Amino acid sequence: MSIYVSVQTEDFTVANEYQRLRQITHSAGAVVTFSGLVRDFEVGSGKQSQRDSLKSLTLQHYPEMTERLLEEIIQESQKRWSTLGVTVIHRVGRLLPNDQIVFVGVVSTHRDDAFQAAQFLMDYLKIRATFWKKADVDGTEQWLEAKGSDTAAAARWDGSHRD
């Protein structure tokens, strides 16, 4: 099992991350990648009135703690699914609409493990990893509130089911 975690200001390249995962082992049968992009209506809960008004997002994190938490989330995923390699990259600093913000990649022998682990990692990363987003909406900066839907998404993995 090969793990790569990075919190970085630089952009990432899905092509490179895909190659890294693919080359981990010849037992690879499935590679799932998730890329999160900054949407132009990230603010609030999708209110139409705020569409197109996001100028930028600024991401803060707690160095060292974030990386450790991401590694813990990956270890948690390994208890549930059989994966051969996992990559988690999260950008910090100032991002613009349509910028890449987060990458999760999983390589596994069977496709279900890769799909489920990637989705689990995203769900937990959202509620556990120490990132905070500030939005610039037409020149006014505001910290974003945590979404109840993210807590609900993570809660679906509770219990012992592997599905």
Added chain:
Amino acid sequence: MSIYVSVQTEDFTVANEYQRLRQITHSAGAVVTFSGLVRDFEVGSGKQSQRDSLKSLTLQHYPEMTERLLEEIIQESQKRWSTLGVTVIHRVGRLLPNDQIVFVGVVSTHRDDAFQAAQFLMDYLKIRATFWKKADVDGTEQWLEAKGSDTAAAARWDGSHRD
């Protein structure tokens, strides 16, 4: 909603497919890609004795019918999840261990739609699309049998649940 379907002998490039999906719309918030690779123990149900013995896979399909079925599967996915773009590429002809064989990519506003739709597409593609695999195991060619686990995987989407 933008659909791209291709059945081809040529390899595909995840980087290009990712860019194609990402550029469909500025509303994109999530891109999920699935890449299936030829495993060196594709034959049988993972019997250790047959590990490392796969020399090649040859994929046959039913031209026109396959493409139409893939489009139907994509349309079915659109009834269930809100997606902005879907790509399905399946290779045919002779493939070697570790070659890319299938690509499914989905772009959506919210991550759950992309994850679920991609997984659904893979599950249904496996049991519905008209592809047949022949394996060369140490010089002996044999057609692969359909797996019960694939039928079970597709069955989980039956009913009206969106989760």
Added chain:
Amino acid sequence: MINLLFFGRLGDCALEVDKSILYQDDLATPLDVRDWLAKAHGDLGQVLSEPQVLVSVNKRIVKWDHPLADNDELAFLPPVTGG
């Protein structure tokens, strides 16, 4: 004419079969064609009769009693194994 196609392992059993047969009244359905093939090619008849084998006419899955028309494309499909 009826054009015949055999996919996957069915193709291996149908190497000797003429893939183009005359459209005629007593070959009115895929089932008729299957029974007719079985007379000359017992092995093929047997594999085509396996319950998992599907049949399509003009690239649409149909029932075995689907009426055939002249110039139809009739294909025999074993369980698919893509992905």
Added chain:
Amino acid sequence: MINLLFFGRLGDCALEVDKSILYQDDLATPLDVRDWLAKAHGDLGQVLSEPQVLVSVNKRIVKWDHPLADNDELAFLPPVTGG
């Protein structure tokens, strides 16, 4: 010394706060520090007391009555919003 960190919107309320405080007996837990901060900075005390705010010592989430030691790094964390 106890080093203080305030993340997310908590940081905006703590601009005036000295981020390095003397380690002393009556600041024995994160709760003590919070109460002490609230005396001089009422607004900050209020947001730090919201139930969703978590506290960490040396980058580990702890309870509010966790014992503090000299040179600890004490951080106040509002609900995270990454991903």
